[in-house]
Amino acid sequence: MMSACGSNNSNSADNSKSSSNTGSKSGTNNGGTKAGGDKIYIPIISKGFQHQFWQAVKQGAEKAAAEFNVQITFEGPETESQVDKQIEMLQAALDKKPSAIGFAALDSQASVPLLQKAKDAGIPVIAFDSGVDSDIPVTTASTDNKAAAALAADKMAELIGGEGEVGVIVHDQTSVTGVDRRDGFVNRIKEKYPNIKIVDIQYGGGDHLKSTDLAKAMIQAHPNIKGFFGANEGSAVGVINAVTELKKEGQITIIGFDSGKAQLDAIKSGVMAGAITQNPVGIGYETVKAAVEAIRGEKVEPSIDTGFYYYDKSNIDSDEIKAVLYE
Numbered sequence: 001m002m003s004a005c006g007s008n009n010s011n012s013a014d015n016s017k018s019s020s021n022t023g024s025k026s027g028t029n030n031g032g033t034k035a036g037g038d039k040i041y042i043p044i045i046s047k048g049f050q051h052q053f054w055q056a057v058k059q060g061a062e063k064a065a066a067e068f069n070v071q072i073t074f075e076g077p078e079t080e081s082q083v084d085k086q087i088e089m090l091q092a093a094l095d096k097k098p099s100a101i102g103f104a105a106l107d108s109q110a111s112v113p114l115l116q117k118a119k120d121a122g123i124p125v126i127a128f129d130s131g132v133d134s135d136i137p138v139t140t141a142s143t144d145n146k147a148a149a150a151l152a153a154d155k156m157a158e159l160i161g162g163e164g165e166v167g168v169i170v171h172d173q174t175s176v177t178g179v180d181r182r183d184g185f186v187n188r189i190k191e192k193y194p195n196i197k198i199v200d201i202q203y204g205g206g207d208h209l210k211s212t213d214l215a216k217a218m219i220q221a222h223p224n225i226k227g228f229f230g231a232n233e234g235s236a237v238g239v240i241n242a243v244t245e246l247k248k249e250g251q252i253t254i255i256g257f258d259s260g261k262a263q264l265d266a267i268k269s270g271v272m273a274g275a276i277t278q279n280p281v282g283i284g285y286e287t288v289k290a291a292v293e294a295i296r297g298e299k300v301e302p303s304i305d306t307g308f309y310y311y312d313k314s315n316i317d318s319d320e321i322k323a324v325l326y327e
């Protein structure tokens with residue numbers, strides 16, 4: 001039940017080209033090699049590469065690739081607004097005739113024609129992080145984003161005394177994670193907290209600079225705003241920046257999503273109240289594991305819940321939370 005996007009720590013647009021070929025160097029066969037001796041190949045197409053979240057997903061995928069003795073590549077576009085670039089990557093991966101494919105959709109509908117091609121070719125599709133609006137994927141390894149965002153809403157209500165104005169900054173309204181986190185938060189507020197008013201919802205593309213501008217504009221338009229929910233790492237970092245630049249620390253309650261150094265530092269300093277973290281390493285690991293099981297013809301559950309947690313200053317240094325945070 002965790003999910004994803006992190007602060008922008010990429011130093012180069014070339015990160016989108018990055019990939020890793022990972023496989024066990026040992027001679028043991030865990031069921032991951034083809035009859036001819038060539039390693040099973042599973043391309044993993046991510047939503048991005050610039051956020052530390054995706055680097056953590058990559059780590060988990062590499063761990064599973066080594067364990068199951070398969071080859072993977074891991075790549076994503078420079079930014080999470082580049083739907084066309086991601087579709088090109090998906091097409092290129094399919095052209096290599098892989099044994100299975102892992103895919104985190106930026107646009108859950110735009111990718112369906114290519115995923116149908118994969119299905120027609122007998123290539124199992126494993127969705128991760130973001131689901132796809134179809135029954136093509138054999139499973140989805142992801143956070144329960146609606147439940148996670150509802151927990152964020154409960155925490156917000158508790159911290160602002162059950163009343164006041166709140167703003168929401170979301171990464172997008174085309175991916176399943178963006179829609180589910182927005183709806184999970186908004187619907188919980190509407191259902192349980194009649195004295196809390198959501199004054200605006202804006203979409204910053206997961207970019208912390210754009211999200212900063214959106215949050216600053218929202219604060220200026222609604223001077224009595226008491227809280228913000230940032231629905232992914234870039235969104236949350238934007239809110240932190242806006243509150244800091246406008247010198248509103250201590251006056252506005254911020255709840256974020258994911259981790260990354262900027263959010264961790266903001267929680268420790270008190271600028272941010274807390275955040276929801278996913279289990280990005282677990283998402284990557286379960287994606288590759290499910291792909292191997294699908295290739296073998298084994299039963300794969302239709303959804304794999306990878307978990308989520310709320311963390312704040314009180315538990316940020318606990319062993320359980322440190323295991324699912326990343327900088």
